[in-house]
Amino acid sequence: MSTHYEVLQVSESASLDIIKQRFQQLILQHHPDKRTTTDDDNNVHKILKAWEILRNATSRKSYDIELATQRNKQDMAIGAEIDLDDMEYNEQTSSFALVCRCSGDYVITEEELELGIDIVACNNCSLRIRVLYDVIEED
Ligand SMILES: [Zn+2]
Structure with missing residues (x-):
């Protein structure tokens, strides 16, 4: 598929x-x-x-979650587990990024984090990382 x-x-x-x-x-x-x-x-x-x-942004988002869930289940090769603190925060896009060893990027947005997504695929190769973070309750 x-x-x-x-x-x-x-x-x-x-x-x-x-x-x-x-x-x-x-x-x-x-x-x-x-x-x-x-x-x-x-x-x-x-x-x-x-x-x-x-x-459609909403259906795309839920499709992305569906994909991420499938991948989680399949337990596809996760290159590494990365602490969110070790990723670089970009204020303009409200996202965290990490450079992959292929020189591509792993990017995860705050929105995705809020949705509970923790698997990020490199935008250049097939590697994935798991982002480790604590859910922060906002006031
Ligand atoms: Zn890569």
Whole structure:
């Protein structure tokens, strides 16, 4: 099973603009006039479904959680466990980042932390880290 991100050939941290661009390109490629195989019907269905989920911030977020949960269950290779304190905080994006050994980045937003997400994938390679943190109750 491909993820919706894989179907649209974008990274999981891609912005909506990028996803939209990609979606439009793919849909054009699979335009009924250009279809050559019956396979394409299936692809178009997948592309539309992926776009439907990822275009909407709320459904994308719950899809991301679903993905993270699946990955947790599968216990996919977690490269390391990193303390949140060891990550670099970016005030502009309200997110924590860590440079991967491939020189890609692990980025986790405060919003994701609040949702209980603790697995972060590198935006450049297939490594993942688990972020260790205490839930902070806000007043
Ligand atoms: Zn990496």
